[in-house]
Amino acid sequence: MGMEIREQVELAGLTTFGVGGPARFFVEVASEEELVAAWQWARYRGMDLFVLGGGSNLLVRDEGFAGLVVKMSVMGVKELGDGLVEVGAGESWDGFVTYCVERRFAGVECLAGIPGSVGGTPVQNVGAYGQEVSETIEGVRVLDRLTGEFLELGKAACRFRYRESLFNTDVPGRYVVTKVRFKLRVDGEPTLKYAELKQRVGESAVSLAEVARLVREIRRGKGMLIVEGDPDCRSAGSFFKNPVVAEELLERIGGDVPHWPAGEGLVKIPAAWLLEHAGFVKGFGTGTVGISSRHTLALVNRGGATFEDVEKLEWEIVAKVWEKFGVGLVREPVVLG
Ligand SMILES: Cc1cc2nc3c(=O)[nH]c(=O)nc-3n(C[C@H](O)[C@H](O)[C@H](O)COP(=O)(O)OP(=O)(O)OC[C@H]3O[C@@H](n4cnc5c(N)ncnc54)[C@H](O)[C@@H]3O)c2cc1C
Secondary structure, eight states: OOSOOEEEEEOGGGSSSOOOOEEEEEEEEOSHHHHHHHHHHHHHTTOOEEEESSSTTEEEOTTOEEEEEEEEOOOOEEEEETTEEEEETTSBHHHHHHHHHHTTEESSGGGTTOOSBTTTTTTTTOEETTEEGGGTEEEEEEEETTTTEEEEEETGGGOOBTTBOIIIIISTTTEEEEEEEEEOEETOOOOOOSHHHHHHHOSSOOOHHHHHHHHHHHHHHTTOSOOTTOGGGSBOSOSBOOOEEETTHHHHHOTTOOOEEOSTTEEEOOHHHHHHHTTOOTTOOSSSEEEOSSOTTOEEEOSSOOHHHHHHHHHHHHHHHHHHHOOOOOBOSEEEO
16 A cells, blocks of 8 residues: 555644544545555454544544544545536635635635635534535535445435534444535625624625635634634634524523524524523633633633543533533534544
8 A cells, every 4th residue: 555554643733622642543545545445454453443634623532542543635626517516525624615715606605714624524514604514515425434335425315404414423434525516606696694794794795705704804803713823723613512402491591592493492592602601701711721712612722731621621511501501512523532
């Protein structure tokens, strides 16, 4: 096999949060053939395999991972006409957004500034500022780790929901995404659904590029853009999902809790509101892990943090919110190890 399998490779530096131990084995794959070879290598040894994208939704445990970490580096952007674009899973997501905006392809402009890889976006159906990636994904090419075969999964088969898909719920880890096909709106109008974004745009007509710029600006203000030297962006983005609860629970939680419909008899409530009203405000914590000074939902590594430190604060928050509101918070980032 042409690729190099390395041993005891530190993973913390390959994640945005920056905690955790090494991978027992590590390999970077630049093609589907290399991916299959890596999969066979691990299978032959009865070893677990984990696919790493940009490491921006990932926390590694302190003891590391005893299997093979496969760093996804399948590249390439291929236009198939009429706004259909096939993109290698290893491409940078934000780079792809810039590409679309430059080509005047609408549909992903509000997702500007989200770190990580293209292949990582279908996994948790990435969303922000009024768009979700599932709105523009037409299909996904995957390696099925059970059979070793490649499959083309259409959008319906991906079973996209809020921060969920086939890939992170039904059969987590079974499918390795190698390519994603997007259907974008050629010369389309930008999506302006999110209140803060609408307000910044005002009444005038605005280009896709301007919307992407404004989104990055808003994100930067919240420490949700990776900026070298910004201590608030050493995070994994939002740490908790916004809980979906039965409507009847609203009163118990508190009459003034903001909420929006989430299916029959259900409402979604902002996890940030729960945290703030349970005492976990911006800047909380004096240790190595705390809450971002600009975004309540982001736990940040203030330097020298371990996974154990993260877990300690996580449990403290989850327990307090449960005690106060009877709502169970669910972690958004993936934990490896
Ligand atoms: C500052 C900051 C802001 C963020 N803002 C947002 C936001 O606004 N909205 C949002 O939804 N998310 C946000 N995130 C979270 C994160 O950026 C996204 O979830 C991103 O899509 C993760 O992609 P990744 O390549 O970094 O995945 P990784 O962190 O490397 O992996 C995450 C999971 O996806 C799996 N995975 C990755 N690539 C593949 C593949 N090719 N095939 C199969 N499985 C794969 C991994 O195995 C793992 O289970 C933010 C994160 C940070 C640090």
